[in-house]
Amino acid sequence: MSLHLNLDFYEDKVEFFEAESIKVLEDKIHAQIEINKALMLSVHSVNHQMYVGEDGRRFYSAVVHFKLKQLAGSSLSGK
Template sequence: MEFRLDLIDTKIEFFEAHDVKTLEQMIERQIEINKALLLDVHGVSHQAAFNPKTEKMHFSAVVHFKTKE
């Protein structure tokens, strides 16, 4: 029986919220979780758009995690 562990080299996660504070909290929470997987933030891209149906802003972000070097 062979026991093999494969590490995650890279991971991309998407987040969205109706305010910046909530978006930041979601990202911070996920950063802490990914530290356990030995992943660091490699890059962050974010965007804000106005939703005419709700008449509110909509915030989104993409976070790229990579293994620690």
């Protein structure tokens, strides 16, 4: 039995978030940022929108693009 360890890293990851308040949206994004730090991903860009429904309720959404952190003198992605 042999152990095969795959060291491929995500280079890009896009995640979508939605919430009924801006505070909840921010909390969701910050929680995912902490999780993605373990994958060596950092935030590259954030796009967000706010929509007001016919009933006057606000709805918030965001798209966060994470990219592989580039460490000084390191080539983790093999490039």
